[in-house]
Amino acid sequence: MKLSILSCSPKCYSTRRLVEAGRQRGHKIEVLNTLRLTIGLDQGTPDIYYHGKQLKPTDAILPRIGTSITRYGTAVVRQFEQMDIFTPNTAAGIGNSRDKLRSLQILSRHDVGIPLTAYVDDKRDVEDALQRVGGAPVIIKLLEGTQGVGVILADKLEIAKAIVETLHSTKQQVLLQKFVAESKGKDVRAFVIGDRVVAAIRRTAQGQEFRSNVHRGGKAEAIHLDPVYEEAAVRAAQIMGLRVCGVDMLEGANGPQVMEVNSSPGLEGIEGATGLDLAGEIIDYIMDQVQFPEIDIRQRLTVSRGYSVADINIPEGSKYVGVTLEQTGMRELDVVVLTLRRKGMVVSNPKSTRVLEADDSLLCYGKSEHMKGLIPNKSKKRRKVSRLKQNPPTDPPAA
Numbered sequence: 536m537k538l539s540i541l542s543c544s545p546k547c548y549s550t551r552r553l554v555e556a557g558r559q560r561g562h563k564i565e566v567l568n569t570l571r572l573t574i575g576l577d578q579g580t581p582d583i584y585y586h587g588k589q590l591k592p593t594d595a596i597l598p599r600i601g602t603s604i605t606r607y608g609t610a611v612v613r614q615f616e617q618m619d620i621f622t623p624n625t626a627a628g629i630g631n632s633r634d635k636l637r638s639l640q641i642l643s644r645h646d647v648g649i650p651l652t653a654y655v656d657d658k659r660d661v662e663d664a665l666q667r668v669g670g671a672p673v674i675i676k677l678l679e680g681t682q683g684v685g686v687i688l689a690d691k692l693e694i695a696k697a698i699v700e701t702l703h704s705t706k707q708q709v710l711l712q713k714f715v716a717e718s719k720g721k722d723v724r725a726f727v728i729g730d731r732v733v734a735a736i737r738r739t740a741q742g743q744e745f746r747s748n749v750h751r752g753g754k755a756e757a758i759h760l761d762p763v764y765e766e767a768a769v770r771a772a773q774i775m776g777l778r779v780c781g782v783d784m785l786e787g788a789n790g791p792q793v794m795e796v797n798s799s800p801g802l803e804g805i806e807g808a809t810g811l812d813l814a815g816e817i818i819d820y821i822m823d824q825v826q827f828p829e830i831d832i833r834q835r836l837t838v839s840r841g842y843s844v845a846d847i848n849i850p851e852g853s854k855y856v857g858v859t860l861e862q863t864g865m866r867e868l869d870v871v872v873l874t875l876r877r878k879g880m881v882v883s884n885p886k887s888t889r890v891l892e893a894d895d896s897l898l899c900y901g902k903s904e905h906m907k908g909l910i911p912n913k914s915k916k917r918r919k920v921s922r923l924k925q926n927p928p929t930d931p932p933a934a
Contacts (some may be wrong), residue, residue: 536593536822537563541611542599543570548803549814550599556814564820565593569604575613581617594825596623597779597817598629599799605633621815621825628776629798635678635710638775638796647771648792650674650785651713661699664711665692674712688714715792718785722794725760725768725782726805726821727815732768734809755808764878767791768931778824779817781805843903844873850911851893861887862892870901870909 538557540850544549545566557564559828567585575582593791596615600608613626625928632638642649665673671692677685689695694712702709720740727731736755760768768782771793800867849855855863860872866887875885876896882889899906 536594536825537565538818538821539590539593540564540566540594540599541569541572541596541608542566542600543568543604546598550802552643552802552806552814553597553817556812557818559862559905560815560818560822561880562818569598569600569608569611572611574610581614583611583614583618587857592619595623596819597821598622598624600629602633604629621821622682623778623824624780624798625776632777632780632796632798635676635795636708639710642771642774642793645770645774647767647774648787648790650715650792650794653711654708655699655711656703656708658696658700658703661696661711662692665695668711669713671695672714672716674711675702676712677702678708678710713899715785715787717788718792721786723758723760723764723784723786723791724755724800724805725764725784726800727768727772727777727780727782728768728776728813728816730773732760732765733816734805734811734813735764736805736808738804740741754802757809764791768794771796779820841903842901843905843906844898844900845906845910847897847899847906848911849891849893849895849897853893853911855891856893858891859887860885860889860891863891863901865901865909868901868905868909870899870905872899874898 540550540553544550545554545568550566554564554566567590571585572590573587575584597901598608598612600612609626609630612622612624612629612675613621616625619621629642630637636654639649641653651668653668655661655664661831665671669693671696672688672690673692675687675695675698687698689698699709699711710747722738724736724738726734735758737758738755749767764784767790771782772778772780775796775798777798779798779800781797782793783795783797785794802813805811860866865872873883875889875898876898877881877892877894899909
């Protein structure tokens with residue numbers, strides 16, 4: 536396999552380890568400076584150039600895109616995608632994860648725990664937003680900070696308001712986030728490759744520092760991750776469209792709270808703490824995907840005119856609850872059930888004798904006109920009452 540690593544820092548630990556692991560496995564590894572790659576566009580022939588010369592064919596790329604070059608870096612990754620070259624992290628996934636607000640917006644519509652967060656522009660709305668996230672103490676974050684930079688803990692509302700107004704006056708955009716006190720200066724990083732967590736560490740802040748990032752002096756220790764946290768990490772990675780990433784979570788009273796999904800996670804801290812060859816795991820995963828690539832099932836299966844792919848949910852009270860797949864008559868309607876999803880479990884190619892239950896979700900392929908009759912009417916989602924409206928924060932007693 537020929538693998539091209541996109542990195543502006545060929546001598547950094549992570550890039551060196553990836554090159555070393557790839558060459559140990561007999562692969563041809565090259566490091567390309569992302570900023571020296573030039574995009575060429577022509578009808579039907581997307582191309583890419585390096586140092587002014589047409590880039591020789593490669594089997595896969597591994598993007599290591601720094602925050603400061605996100606826009607150009609994602610454009611380069613997108614070009615490789617148009618050329619049908621495999622990448623474990625897509626341009627869309629990198630872009631989504633790099634923007635803290637956008638990533639939380641995407642995660643918020645799914646059943647993944649996230650810290651209560653607010654985003655506000657007008658100073659007249661700042662106090663209400665602070666109260667909605669639990670009041671003081673509160674975390675204030677710059678939208679594009681990294682390695683703990685741009686993360687502030689304000690222990691009083693007046694201080695928080697002043698900080699936000701000051702940052703707004705300098706055209707900085709910020710998030711207001713509930714302070715998860717029970718995490719006590721700790722967080723968990725789960726390293727996800729493909730559909731599994733391959734390593735996990737707990738990072739602990741030192742001294743008076745509340746940020747647990749290793750770059751801020753935090754200490755890392757290897758841990759065995761609870762299955763609930765593993766599931767949350769893998770789901771967050773898949774939702775963001777990333778196959779190699781670090782998922783940072785707080786250990787909240789109600790379970791994992793996903794703070795961030797990092798599309799270019801560093802290897803030094805987690806390899807040092809766990810003693811695992813994560814660089815080698817990444818190389819092996821990419822090799823597997825090059826040999827046996829994933830298929831975009833919705834694009835491939837909807838080529839035939841009049842056919843489509845649909846998710847069919849079985850609600851409580853449906854006539855299909857309690858009957859087998861064969862008894863639904865779907866096969867006679869030229870509708871094939873590809874997978875059945877039930878309570879976090881996925882059954883591929885379920886047998887015709889499988890009995891359906893309420894809340895089952897079926898991924899089906901078949902004639903669009905027939906599937907329309909199988910999809911229940913969409914009911915309006917009831918908006919959840921804010922946790923803080925149910926239990927509003929109380930003012931501290933007067934001194």
